[in-house]
Amino acid sequence: MTKYTDQGKQDTRSGYGAGMTELGRTNPNVVALCADLVGSLKIDTFIKESPERFFQTGIAEANMMGIAAGLTIGGKIPFASTFANFATGRVYDQIRQSIAYSDKNVKICASHAGLTLGEDGATHQILEDIGLMKMLPGMTVINPCDFNQTKAATIAIAEHHGPVYLRFGRPKVANFTPVDQKFEIGKALMLNEGTDVTIIATGHLVWEALLAAESLENQGISAEVINIHTIKPLDDKAILDSVKKTGCVVTAEEHNYLGGLGESVARVLATHYPTPQEFVATQDTFGESGTPDQLMEKYGLNNKAIEAAVLKVLKRK
Amino acid sequence: MPNTQELQDLVVQVRRDILRMVHKVNSGHPGGSLGCTEFFVALYNEVMDLKEGFDMDGIGEDLFFLSNGHISPVFYSVLARRGYFPVEELNTFRLIDSRLQGHPTTHEGLPGVRVASGSLGQGMSVAIGAALAKKLNGDDHLVYSLHGDGELQEGQNWEAIMYAAGNKVDNLIATVDRNGQQIDGATKDVLPLGDVGEKFKVFGWDVLEIENGNDLEQVIAGLKEAKSRTGKGKPVCIIMKTEMGNGVDFMMHTHAWHGKAPSDEQLATALEQNPETLGDY
Numbered sequence: 148m149t150k151y152t153d154q155g156k157q158d159t160r161s162g163y164g165a166g167m168t169e170l171g172r173t174n175p176n177v178v179a180l181c182a183d184l185v186g187s188l189k190i191d192t193f194i195k196e197s198p199e200r201f202f203q204t205g206i207a208e209a210n211m212m213g214i215a216a217g218l219t220i221g222g223k224i225p226f227a228s229t230f231a232n233f234a235t236g237r238v239y240d241q242i243r244q245s246i247a248y249s250d251k252n253v254k255i256c257a258s259h260a261g262l263t264l265g266e267d268g269a270t271h272q273i274l275e276d277i278g279l280m281k282m283l284p285g286m287t288v289i290n291p292c293d294f295n296q297t298k299a300a301t302i303a304i305a306e307h308h309g310p311v312y313l314r315f316g317r318p319k320v321a322n323f324t325p326v327d328q329k330f331e332i333g334k335a336l337m338l339n340e341g342t343d344v345t346i347i348a349t350g351h352l353v354w355e356a357l358l359a360a361e362s363l364e365n366q367g368i369s370a371e372v373i374n375i376h377t378i379k380p381l382d383d384k385a386i387l388d389s390v391k392k393t394g395c396v397v398t399a400e401e402h403n404y405l406g407g408l409g410e411s412v413a414r415v416l417a418t419h420y421p422t423p424q425e426f427v428a429t430q431d432t433f434g435e436s437g438t439p440d441q442l443m444e445k446y447g448l449n450n451k452a453i454e455a456a457v458l459k460v461l462k463r464k
Numbered sequence: 465m466p467n468t469q470e471l472q473d474l475v476v477q478v479r480r481d482i483l484r485m486v487h488k489v490n491s492g493h494p495g496g497s498l499g500c501t502e503f504f505v506a507l508y509n510e511v512m513d514l515k516e517g518f519d520m521d522g523i524g525e526d527l528f529f530l531s532n533g534h535i536s537p538v539f540y541s542v543l544a545r546r547g548y549f550p551v552e553e554l555n556t557f558r559l560i561d562s563r564l565q566g567h568p569t570t571h572e573g574l575p576g577v578r579v580a581s582g583s584l585g586q587g588m589s590v591a592i593g594a595a596l597a598k599k600l601n602g603d604d605h606l607v608y609s610l611h612g613d614g615e616l617q618e619g620q621n622w623e624a625i626m627y628a629a630g631n632k633v634d635n636l637i638a639t640v641d642r643n644g645q646q647i648d649g650a651t652k653d654v655l656p657l658g659d660v661g662e663k664f665k666v667f668g669w670d671v672l673e674i675e676n677g678n679d680l681e682q683v684i685a686g687l688k689e690a691k692s693r694t695g696k697g698k699p700v701c702i703i704m705k706t707e708m709g710n711g712v713d714f715m716m717h718t719h720a721w722h723g724k725a726p727s728d729e730q731l732a733t734a735l736e737q738n739p740e741t742l743g744d745y
Binding site: 178199200202204205207209210211212213214215216217218219220221222223225240241243244245248249250251 | 520521522523527529569570571578579580581582583586587588589590591592593594595596597598600601603619620623624626627630631
């Protein structure tokens with residue numbers, strides 16, 4: 148199978164920070180907002196280089212979302228950032244009315260999504276944010292897989308007019324996609340061609356999907372691996388082209404199986420090409436404290452879980 | 465600039481528009497709309513520096529944000545009569561396929577509206593953002609906003625009030641419609657607001673009062689005074705006392721007309737009290 152090399156583990160939030168640094172230097176309309184989590188969001192360099200374009204709102208996320216909406220009036224491109232839990236669920240109505248329904252060009256940038264936030268526990272580990280955001284009309288939802296892709300996505304969304312939810316995480320994970328890649332919103336990426344099963348993964352689970360595919364190859368199973376970094380709009384064609392070849396699919400995400408990538412894929416399949424599907428996702432539960440690896444193991448979100456789901460779905464073909 | 469009589473005529477005509485709009489669809493919010501008619505007429509025809517036509521960014525002109533979006537009838541009437549869209553379009557208020565939604569929205573592309581409002585408590589944050597964008601753009605025009613007093617029960621306002629003072633957003637004039645009423649009754653009974661002006665003051669705002677927000681000259685004078693206080697390091701707040709339902713005797717001194725349309729007979733009585741001035745749509 149296609150070989151991918153980890154260029155050295157890095158956190159995806161640092162990819163966001165690197166993207167913001169570049170935008171600070173190249174796009175004078177980009178402004179940043181943060182609700183008392185500058186260090187965690189890695190935007191120190193942007194702030195240092197463009198202090199007049201940074202707005203510290205304090206611990207007041209609702210106000211931050213409203214200010215971001217207002218800043219677009221006058222041509223600014225606000226990147227409003229905080230932890231995923233506070234960037235979505237806490238301010239859902241502010242996003243719904245002042246940003247989405249008002250067609251505002253706000254980029255909601257959310258770190259520490261999912262279980263891999265780790266020790267802080269379930270209060271901070273949102274596993275419902277993709278669902279919340281994808282249900283909003285007009286909202287683009289992106290969950291890049293590593294440092295390089297998060298940096299590229301951050302830069303790309305500045306060029307896209309309309310509200311975007313960009314989701315990334317806390318832990319250092321494999322960084323394996325190309326440096327300075329061009330990021331195309333809504334375009335799925337074929338990582339490995341295969342014939343027996345399709346694995347569609349997003350975010351941190353993409354690397355795990357590649358590890359699973361490698362192990363499956365050793366068992367004589369040819370897995371196609373697709374990186375769906377954009378959950379909305381979804382690349383229906385890439386999904387359908389693949390399952391027409393393989394006849395079964397496993398979706399993998401660090402999110403509740405209700406409302407996540409898996410359900411979006413299921414909708415495409417049910418509508419166009421009914422296909423057996425297994426979901427690697429949390430099972431309608433909250434998380435808990437632990438190390439990221441422990442949590443991914445306990446909640447069935449790692450390469451072993453993907454492998455098991457593949458073996459299960461193959462029997463349903 | 466129109467003279468005082470012309471503005472007064474416009475006030476009466478806007479009242480007629482409000483009453484006829486809500487009567488036609490038997491829904492909408494006439495009480496707060498009537499209470500704020502003088503404010504809207506003054507703001508759009510005497511106080512704000514506006515460009516011809518409409519573009520979303522509004523660079524080089526003053527901006528207005530309506531936070532308490534349910535008083536859309538007065539907003540729509542004043543926008544139409546200021547030339548943002550045809551007055552006849554008021555006929556489509558709350559009807560299917562209309563740009564005049566129950567609560568204001570940008571979604572249908574109605575000129576003059578820059579953000580959706582209706583879910584309360586969000587407008588001040590948006591106004592602050594627009595004011596910050598003006599500063600970044602080197603645009604010395606002002607941002608105005610209007611808020612219901614009951615609306616201040618929403619916590620987001622206080623995040624915004626704290627932010628605007630803490631960050632010296634001094635190109636913002638936020639007006640509170642202090643009519644003392646909300647859906648369930650008097651604000652003092654539903655959830656007492658206390659001394660609203662004092663609250664703004666201790667948060668760091670420059671606060672002034674319009675004692676009678678239904679006296680056109682007082683409203684104009686108050687808004688101009690507020691304007692003169694901008695650019696001095698503090699956001700400016702106007703506490704504007706109004707009478708909900710002003711101009712229609714049976715709609716005053718009660719919260720009953722917050723979100724209720726008049727019957728045919730009630731409409732006839734209300735219109736008699738407000739004879740046609742500039743021509744009905």
